[in-house]
Amino acid sequence: MREHTVLRIVTQLVVAPILIFALYVQFHGEYSPGGGFQAGVIFASAIVLYGLIFGVEAARRAIPPTALRIGAALGLLVFGGTGVATMLLGGNFLEYDVLLPKPEKGQHYGLIIIELGVGITVASVMIAIFYVFAGRGRHRDEDEPA
Amino acid sequence: MITHFFNQMPALVVVVPMLAAPLVVLAHRQWAAWLIFVGACWAIFGMAFLLFVEAKIAGQVSYAVGGWAPPFGIQLVIDPFNALVLLLVTGVAALTSLYARASIAAEIVAERGYLVYALLLLCIAGLVGITITGDAFNLFVFLEISSLSSYALIAMGPKRRALLSAFQYLIMGTVGGTFLLIGIGLVFMMTGTLNMADLASRLPPVADTHTVQAALAFIVVGLSLKAALFPLHVWLPNAYTYAPSVVSAFISATATKVAVYAVFRFVFTVFGVDYAFGTLPLGEVLLVLSAIAMIAASLAAIFQTDVKRLLAWSSIAQMGYIVAGFALATPDGISAGLVHLLNHGLIKGALFMAVGALFWRLRGSSINDLAGMGRAMPVTSAAFVVGGLSLIGVPATAGFISKWVLLSALFEAHRYLLVAMLLLASLLSIIYVGRVIEALYFRARPDDVTEHAHGEAPLGMQLATWALIAANIAIGLHATPELGAAQRAAAGLMGGGT
Numbered sequence: 001m002r003e004h005t006v007l008r009i010v011t012q013l014v015v016a017p018i019l020i021f022a023l024y025v026q027f028h029g030e031y032s033p034g035g036g037f038q039a040g041v042i043f044a045s046a047i048v049l050y051g052l053i054f055g056v057e058a059a060r061r062a063i064p065p066t067a068l069r070i071g072a073a074l075g076l077l078v079f080g081g082t083g084v085a086t087m088l089l090g091g092n093f094l095e096y097d098v099l100l101p102k103p104e105k106g107q108h109y110g111l112i113i114i115e116l117g118v119g120i121t122v123a124s125v126m127i128a129i130f131y132v133f134a135g136r137g138r139h140r141d142e143d144e145p146a
Numbered sequence: 147m148i149t150h151f152f153n154q155m156p157a158l159v160v161v162v163p164m165l166a167a168p169l170v171v172l173a174h175r176q177w178a179a180w181l182i183f184v185g186a187c188w189a190i191f192g193m194a195f196l197l198f199v200e201a202k203i204a205g206q207v208s209y210a211v212g213g214w215a216p217p218f219g220i221q222l223v224i225d226p227f228n229a230l231v232l233l234l235v236t237g238v239a240a241l242t243s244l245y246a247r248a249s250i251a252a253e254i255v256a257e258r259g260y261l262v263y264a265l266l267l268l269c270i271a272g273l274v275g276i277t278i279t280g281d282a283f284n285l286f287v288f289l290e291i292s293s294l295s296s297y298a299l300i301a302m303g304p305k306r307r308a309l310l311s312a313f314q315y316l317i318m319g320t321v322g323g324t325f326l327l328i329g330i331g332l333v334f335m336m337t338g339t340l341n342m343a344d345l346a347s348r349l350p351p352v353a354d355t356h357t358v359q360a361a362l363a364f365i366v367v368g369l370s371l372k373a374a375l376f377p378l379h380v381w382l383p384n385a386y387t388y389a390p391s392v393v394s395a396f397i398s399a400t401a402t403k404v405a406v407y408a409v410f411r412f413v414f415t416v417f418g419v420d421y422a423f424g425t426l427p428l429g430e431v432l433l434v435l436s437a438i439a440m441i442a443a444s445l446a447a448i449f450q451t452d453v454k455r456l457l458a459w460s461s462i463a464q465m466g467y468i469v470a471g472f473a474l475a476t477p478d479g480i481s482a483g484l485v486h487l488l489n490h491g492l493i494k495g496a497l498f499m500a501v502g503a504l505f506w507r508l509r510g511s512s513i514n515d516l517a518g519m520g521r522a523m524p525v526t527s528a529a530f531v532v533g534g535l536s537l538i539g540v541p542a543t544a545g546f547i548s549k550w551v552l553l554s555a556l557f558e559a560h561r562y563l564l565v566a567m568l569l570l571a572s573l574l575s576i577i578y579v580g581r582v583i584e585a586l587y588f589r590a591r592p593d594d595v596t597e598h599a600h601g602e603a604p605l606g607m608q609l610a611t612w613a614l615i616a617a618n619i620a621i622g623l624h625a626t627p628e629l630g631a632a633q634r635a636a637a638g639l640m641g642g643g644t
Contacts (some may be wrong), residue, residue, distance in 0.1 A: 073168035083157075090150060093157035095213030117457040 004053075011053040018046035026119045027112065036115035040122025048130045056134040065131060068124040075121025079114045086110070149485075152200075155193045156209035156222040156278060159232070160288075162186050162193075163239075164271040171265040176251070179260040180433055184243040186267060191240040194232045201229040202634070208280070216280065217341035225636035230484060231277045231407045234491045238399040238614075239270045240394060245499055247609035248603065252589045253304050262302060266396065268295040275290055281415070282330045283340045285408060289326065289372065293319045296397055300389040306350040311384035317373055318381040321540050323370030326505055332361035333416075345416045360424060365412050373405035375469055376439030376482045377430035386458035386513075391502025394454060398516075399495030403487050404463065405521045410472050410483075414639040423475040432473035437567045439466030444574035448581070453501050454511045457494065458535065463571055470564060471552050478555040480636035485628060486548035489621060492546055493536045496614035500530040503603035504610060513582060518591030525602050527586045529611045534579035536618045539572055544621040551629065618634065 026039035051059030082093040092096035096110025167185035200207050210224040224232065246266070250259050272292025279285050298317065301312035334340055336357050338347040352358055366532040367378070374382040374510045382402075386394050413422045421430040442462050447459035468490065471483025503509055504525040508515045520527040536543035549572065557563045602608065621628055 001149075001595060013280075031440060073171040074170040080161060080168075083285060084165070087150075087154050088156070090519060092153070092209065092213045093211055097213060 007053055011049055011098065016051050018049070019043060020122075022046065022119075026115065029115055030111055031110070036118025037122050039115075040119040040124075041126055043119070043123040044126030044130070047127050051130060051134060059127075060131065063127060065128065068128045068131070071124030072121050072128065075117045075119070075124065078117030080118065081116075082110060082113050082117070083132050152196070153209075155197055155200075156224060156229030157211065159190050159193050159197065159236070159278065160222075160271055161274045162190050163267040163274065167264045167267040167271070170267060172259055174260055176256065176259040179263040180243075180247050182269060183246065183263040186234070187239045187243040187270070190270070191236040193481075194229075194236040194274075197488065198222050198233050198356055200224070201226055202631070205638075211338060217339050217344035220284045221280040221341055223279050223280050225635075226406065226410070226631065227484070227639050228277050228637060230240060230488060231404060231630055232274065234488050235270070235277060235400045237405060238265075238396060238491060238495050239615075241495070241610040241613050242266070243269050244613075245395065245502070246392045246604045246606075248607050249502055249506060252389065252551065253390045254302060258302065262299065262390065262392070265302075266393070267296045267297045268292075268639065269401075273400055274329045276404050276408055280342050281340055282333070282342055282412075284325050284347060285411075286323065286330055289405075290323055291407070292401065293323060293372070296393075296401060296444040299397070300385050302393070303388040303390050305388055307384070308388035308467050311381075314347065315381040315385045318378075322378075325364045325371070327359045327368075327562050329364030329368060331363065332357050336361070342411070342416050346418065349417065349554040350421075350447040353417075353425070354532065358417075359426065362413075362417055362428070366409060366428065369405050369409040369412070372466060373402050373409060373469075374462055375406075375465055376435050376443065376462060379439070379443070379465075382462060383455050383458040386461070386498075387452055387455040389496070390503050395498035395502055398457070398498050399491040401493050402465060403468075404470055406472070406487060407426075410480075411640075413472075414480075419475050421642060429475050431470050433561070433564065436466035436470040437471060437564055438469070438470075438475075439506070439569035440567055441574070444578070446569045447578040449512070451579070453504075453510050453516065453582055454498070455583065456513075457497055460575065460578060461490075461494055463575070464494070464537075466571075467548070467552060467568065468608045470568070471555060473557055474559050476555060476559055476562070477636045477640050478551070478558055479514045479632070480639055481619070481629070481632035482548070482555040484632045484635055485551055485625075488628065488632075489536075489544040489548045489618070490586075492614050493533055493615050495529060496533040496611055496618060499607065499611040499614065500533060501524050503607045505529075506603050506607065507601070513585045516582065516585040517589035518586075519588035523602055525608060526611065529608075529615050530586065531583055532615050533618065534583060536615075536622070538579055542619065542622045544625075546622055547625040547628070557592065562621055577641045 022039045022043035025034035025042055026036065029035035047059055047063060086095045086098055087093055087099040094109045097103035099106035099110050157486050163186050166182050170182050173179050174184060184620050197207060210216060211220040211222065241574055250335050254262055254322060269292050272288045272295065274286055276292065279288060297312050312448030332350065333345060335343055336352045336355065341347055349358060371378040373476050385534040386398055389397065413428065443459050443463035447463065450456035450459060468487045469485050469488060471479050474514045502517060503518060504523065507523060536545040539545040539549040553565060553568065
């Protein structure tokens with residue numbers, strides 16, 4: 001892709017807006033269409049685009065696979081941890097009412113937190129899947145048992 | 147605080163393994179991953195036991211997830227029926243955790259070991275979730291969690307064929323999951339509710355429609371695929387044969403059992419005995435299929451050359467026994483089916499663990515590989531023999547209790563042809579278990595085997611295997627508690643549900 005100047009410049013221009021749009025979909029999810037899953041996919045699509053144009057190695061340098069492994073686990077922990085927090089505060093699992101003094105505020109923030117967890121996990125897993133597919137053939141020596 | 151903890155147990159039984167999975171991924175190191183795995187498994191086993199006692203005393207334990215009262219929110223329900231299944235799943239998980247360390251270290255590349263623990267935890271969370279949920283759609287979600295993790299687990303098997311078997315299972319399992327979802331969608335369309343107890347009260351007025359009939363058909367076929375009920379068993383032999391030993395042991399003892407539980411949870415609790423077995427001929431269909439399963443799969447087992455594959459075919463035959471009990475739709479039949487569901491979990495778990503221990507030493511599981519191992523690994527071979535006797539149904543083992551109650555239930559229902567089939571299948575099981583025992587004890591070790599092929603498997607593996615064997619003998623000698631619990635469960639189911 002080195003010779004495709006147009007693609008390279010356009011990609012450089014749009015990657016950042018895509019990432020910001022993902023954050024918008026993430027945190028505006030309870031008012032407009034969207035939420036954690038969609039935001040995660042949009043976020044990952046920016047990295048996939050970057051990887052397609054500048055090479056998987058460049059994408060790997062930007063977001064290393066180890067970070068993805070931690071991100072995938074962390075997202076689930078944020079979601080489940082919210083549930084455990086509501087239990088510790090005297091409610092049932094994921095009973096957001098108890099998170100804050102006002103139940104409706106609790107529902108609001110509880111939902112934002114778990115959607116953040118969903119977003120982190122989905123983005124990490126999406127990028128990880130892209131790395132695996134794009135990396136096939138390059139890392140054959142590790143993947144294939146003798 | 148302590149009562150609050152007790153009230154939260156139904157959720158914790160699912161949440162603990164589900165959150166232990168990401169912790170394992172973060173811990174990354176194999177010994178740390180294993181410690182978290184052991185802790186989570188034994189914690190949920192303890193909680194399952196407390197829940198079992200609570201359900202016995204109170205009759206039913208209910209939990210509203212998120213504080214949303216049923217039927218609007220997701221409800222978790224533990225009654226005498228699923229408390230027993232919950233005990234089986236968590237108990238086998240707890241013993242698997244002891245077994246896993248040495249087995250995984252021997253069969254899985256070191257840097258992927260933590261992934262096996264994480265996937266096993268997710269699979270456990272899914273199976274426990276299926277068992278205790280009182281919500282039809284939630285059951286589908288948990289089924290997908292357990293299925294997706296088990297596809298990945300099977301694909302991690304030491305041979306390349308494992309990938310193909312996992313893919314085969316993935317295709318079949320996804321068809322099963324989709325059928326289940328279609329069925330749930332149809333009943334939701336007719337009633338507007340997903341809570342099982344609520345469905346049970348809203349279905350009768352619309353039961354006479356093709357939509358509800360189709361829904362029952364889709365749900366039963368979809369879940370039977372996961373339960374490997376003949377003729378939907380095609381995925382099972384390959385999946386059990388090529389999976390890592392610890393995965394074969396855990397999944398064979400739990401996954402198909404939980405799927406059978408789900409079939410009959412829907413049939414008895416949601417649709418009702420009279421509808422499924424009176425208005426519709428589900429009972430006859432299941433009895434015929436289970437009779438074919440007993441004979442055909444036992445015959446197939448006799449001709450296998452690989453022990454794991456032999457045990458897998460035997461599992462398909464045993465699913466026939468379990469389903470035959472439930473399909474009688476009498477209190478005795480249901481309790482017999484439930485007793486064999488539990489006992490077969492203990493038997494197959496023990497046998498697959500013993501084979502896994504032999505595999506740990508031999509790096510192979512064909513019957514020819516086992517020649518003379520009775521002398522090289524006496525403790526493990528003895529475990530296989532006792533497990534095999536239990537599978538046949540020799541007195542003083544759990545298998546005998548299963549067959550006894552199943553035969554009496556069949557006699558009482560005047561199903562004499564099925565009695566004959568069951569006895570024939572038991573005779574066939576003597577042949578296939580006998581073939582393995584013959585190889586273990588009555589054949590000489592090949593001359594080219596070097597000294598390293600002697601000596602027992604690590605302590606953890608033996609401990610887990612013998613714990614399951616001990617459970618088999620304990621039930622064989624004193625079955626009253628198990629039979630009592632199964633009868634209470636059957637009475638609850640016949641009484642019209644949750």
